[in-house]
């Protein structure tokens with residue numbers, strides 16, 4: 001785990017089609033498989049922790065990414081216990097991601113941060129934040145999604 005005192009800038013370098021490019025990205029937290037570390041900006045961590053019920057929590061978000069990487073693929077599906085659980089996870093998460101995309105496109109207010117609509121990995125991270133921080137609302141408005149996360153994390157935040 002690497003902790004920076006505040007938001008930081010990462011320089012991405014890549015070669016695409018023979019063209020070398022570099023761009024700066026403002027980050028408050030970040031992790032990736034080959035980094036083997038969790039990078040967090042401490043001021044954003046404190047901001048997330050300051051309001052435990054706002055549905056946003058950087059530590060939970062990055063932690064979910066870390067769990068997602070554990071099975072070797074970054075696809076929004078962590079290591080699950082059985083094929084049956086993997087099937088129902090895929091079905092529920094697929095449906096919920098599509099619903100969030102539609103709502104985000106339509107500009108409708110959502111319980112889940114629309115940031116999660118960009119791909120399955122971000123969706124899992126955002127759903128994890130909402131699960132732990134706004135469990136009761138998630139269980140009421142997205143009962144199937146709540147149930148999958150409850151089974152995976154073996155926690156029942158709606159009952160806290």
Ligand SMILES: [Zn+2]
Nearest residue numbers: 061065122125
């Ligand atoms: Zn993320």
